Amino acid sequence: MSGLGDIADWVTAAGLAGTGEAELLDGFCRRALAAGLPLARAAVIVDTLHPIHEGRAFRWSRDAGDGAETIEYGPTGAGEAAAAWRASSFYRLIETGGSLLRKRLAAGDDPEFPTVAAFAAEGMTDYLALINRFAGGGAIGEMDCVYSYWVSDAPGGFADAAVTSLVGLMPALALAVKCASLARIAATLVETYLGRDPGRRVLGGRIGRGAVEQIAAVLWYSDLRGFTHIADAAPPSQILALLNDYAEIVISAIHEHGGDVLKLIGDGTLAIFPSDEPAAACARAVAAEGALRQRLAALNRKREAAGLPVTEIYLGLHTGEVFYGNIGSRERLDFTVIGPAVNEVGRIAALCRSAERNVLLSADFAAAVEASGAARPVSVGRYALRGVERPQELFTLDRTATPGAG
Secondary structure, eight states: OOOHHHHHHHHHHHHHTTOOHHHHHHHHHHHHHHTTOOOSEEEEEEEOOOSSOSEEEEEEETTTOSOOEEEEEOOOSSHHHHHHHHTSHHHHHHHHTOSEEEEOGGGTOOOOSHHHHHHHHTTOOEEEEEEEEOOGGGOBTTBOEEEEEEEEOSTTOOOHHHHHHHHHHHHHHHHHHHHHHHHHHHHHHHHHHHOHHHHHHHHTTOOSTTOEEEEEEEEEEEEETTHHHHHHHSOHHHHHHHHHHHHHHHHHHHHHTTOEEEEEETTEEEEEEEOSSHHHHHHHHHHHHHHHHHHHHHHHHHHHHTTOOOOOEEEEEEEEEEEEEEEEOSSOEEEEEESHHHHHHHHHHHTHHHHTOSEEEOHHHHHHHHHHTSOOEEEEEEEOOTTOSSOEEEEEEOGGGSTTOO
16 A cells, blocks of 8 residues: 555644644545545544533545534533443443454454444444544543544455554544644633634734723623522522523624623623724624523523523613723733723613613714614613713613614
């Protein structure tokens, strides 16, 4: 089999170029076929760090013709997923400390594992499972190895030389897959904990203390009505579930309408809608508010039916100039927004209770959103904002003239 050295060189170059896992597997398998390895099916599996997914599997089929398939899987610690994991060839290797398991199906080996039996039923003749483990310091959470399997339908299965070649090539492929997975993990972590736009900026190199810029933005600050009373009356497990339920509908509404969540402060959420055109950003914020109200009504119906505490969401909307970037010490930075407008939006939201409204708009926001045609603001009077010298006229949304505002 000629060309196997070229495969290793290609994997190294592709890994250095940042090629994704699915593309790595597809390129590897196509080159292996060209070099004489009789591959019919293959998969590479790697755990990850993600709030929802435990890991990703990349599956390749010679007959598919459209590259490798990507599958994200959830926790495998309970239920059917746990049973499937314990019935796998990889679990056997983990339990025994092995790194290679082969089933010569053409020679009459017992398939033993459900996945291998399925391959045998398809007419496959050989199955090889491999684990490439990372050294202790190279593990990231549960990502401590790369799993792979390789399947042949050649009449005699894999020749011993083909198995030796696959085993020899896998460290290079595993390293390239690990690099791609680590890049994905870094993006996931910074976007999950910093926000989408701040995460992209940090990964793009904006990590210096004091690296800030002045931007025009719509500011969103929301919190939950009566949260302190609910927290005093309900058990901690219910409080965590409540916060997660309401945070889900707030964050999803903001993200779907072009906003970025910067802070989760207890039951509060600080977000921005950046834009060079204030009217357009205000219109997106109002659309997010409308989506939020619809989801809030559905969530409260669901929680009431389950006998769980429910609440409402107060929201302040403002627009202004803010400083956006890294602030903090040399050892601990925060990517956030600061400025008078940030303080004011929190104080506007805090006035919702006394104004008996679920949403309050600053005069600047009201003027911009009315100009956009997205909403008709209605004045609720002048209110004193703490730290602001003169009372400010505040507005709310005319629900009869704001489609979807709830």
